[in-house]
Amino acid sequence: MNKIFKSFKASPKYSIKWSNYFDIYEDLFQKFLKKKITIVEVGIGDGGSLFMWKNFFGKYAKIIGIELNPKAKNLEKKGFKIFNGDQSNPDFWKNFYKKIGKIDILIDDGGHTNLQQITTLVESINFIKPGGMIIIEDTHTSFMRDKGFKNPSKFSLINFTTLLIENIHRRNPMLKKEINFFSRKIQSIEYYDSIVVINISKNKLTKSKNLENNVKLRNLFDDFRYKKEKNINNYKEENIFINFIKQTVSKRSYLYRIYENSVIKKYIKQLKD
Numbered sequence: 001m002n003k004i005f006k007s008f009k010a011s012p013k014y015s016i017k018w019s020n021y022f023d024i025y026e027d028l029f030q031k032f033l034k035k036k037i038t039i040v041e042v043g044i045g046d047g048g049s050l051f052m053w054k055n056f057f058g059k060y061a062k063i064i065g066i067e068l069n070p071k072a073k074n075l076e077k078k079g080f081k082i083f084n085g086d087q088s089n090p091d092f093w094k095n096f097y098k099k100i101g102k103i104d105i106l107i108d109d110g111g112h113t114n115l116q117q118i119t120t121l122v123e124s125i126n127f128i129k130p131g132g133m134i135i136i137e138d139t140h141t142s143f144m145r146d147k148g149f150k151n152p153s154k155f156s157l158i159n160f161t162t163l164l165i166e167n168i169h170r171r172n173p174m175l176k177k178e179i180n181f182f183s184r185k186i187q188s189i190e191y192y193d194s195i196v197v198i199n200i201s202k203n204k205l206t207k208s209k210n211l212e213n214n215v216k217l218r219n220l221f222d223d224f225r226y227k228k229e230k231n232i233n234n235y236k237e238e239n240i241f242i243n244f245i246k247q248t249v250s251k252r253s254y255l256y257r258i259y260e261n262s263v264i265k266k267y268i269k270q271l272k273d
């Protein structure tokens with residue numbers, strides 16, 4: 001049993017987490033253990049997970065909870081700082097960070113709607129310390145229509161993060177795109193079953209450079225990317241499947257070669273049989 005799962009079991013209050021989360025957290029959080037860090041959890045229910053974080057991270061960690069239900073304030077008697085508010089309200093976040101300052105880890109286990117998750121993410125990015133992270137739990141809601149989630153949709157949290165993926169790639173000059181707020185902050189994004197992790201960079205990120213060593217040797221190797229591909233013109237033209245591939249998929253592409261080597265050949269064999 002890993003340490004975080006033991007902390008979950010040992011919590012004196014009710015908590016609810018998916019079983020796969022514990023191994024992910026055990027790996028993600030190693031670098032923060034016994035450090036003087038601030039962790040914020042959005043959506044704290046009865047407080048069970050707050051006790052879990054405290055037990056797991058150790059006495060130097062400051063644990064803050066954010067909750068829509070005003071009764072959660074009672075947990076302040078147990079040593080947690082609690083903010084009553086709505087995670088989908090940008091003004092709530094502005095006031096929150098004005099009071100608290102920068103934090104190390106944000107865990108979003110609130111209402112899980114697109115608006116709540118995206119607002120929380122966007123309003124928090126600027127307030128995560130270098131090397132910190134934003135963790136969004138229960139991202140399977142991006143694929144759920146029922147219970148009011150109205151997904152899959154182009155406005156889901158998962159689809160929003162794919163825009164962030166493009167923003168990360170803007171650091172590569174080959175894209176000839178301006179880097180923006182997200183490109184400068186987000187080092188990487190990790191996807192798990194129902195968890196998305198946004199890793200905030202230790203440094204301000206800038207455009208990547210293409211570095212070469214042994215420049216004199218540059219032209220001495222044979223770059224096979226530019227070799228003429230074996231073409232598939234030998235196959236019968238009336239095969240519309242081949243024509244489709246020929247017309248729509250670049251000859252240099254991996255997909256073209258895969259089709260050429262396996263699918264098309266099998267397809268033709270079937271036709272002959």
Ligand SMILES: C[S@@+](CC[C@H](N)C(=O)[O-])C[C@H]1O[C@@H](n2cnc3c(N)ncnc32)[C@H](O)[C@@H]1O
Nearest residue numbers: 015016043044045049067068086087109110111
């Ligand atoms: C699944 S429970 C949290 C469980 C807790 N994190 C745990 O692991 O035991 C979700 C909580 O999010 C709160 N919540 C829902 N919508 C919210 C919102 N818009 N802002 C803040 N909290 C919200 C609910 O009141 C509820 O207590």
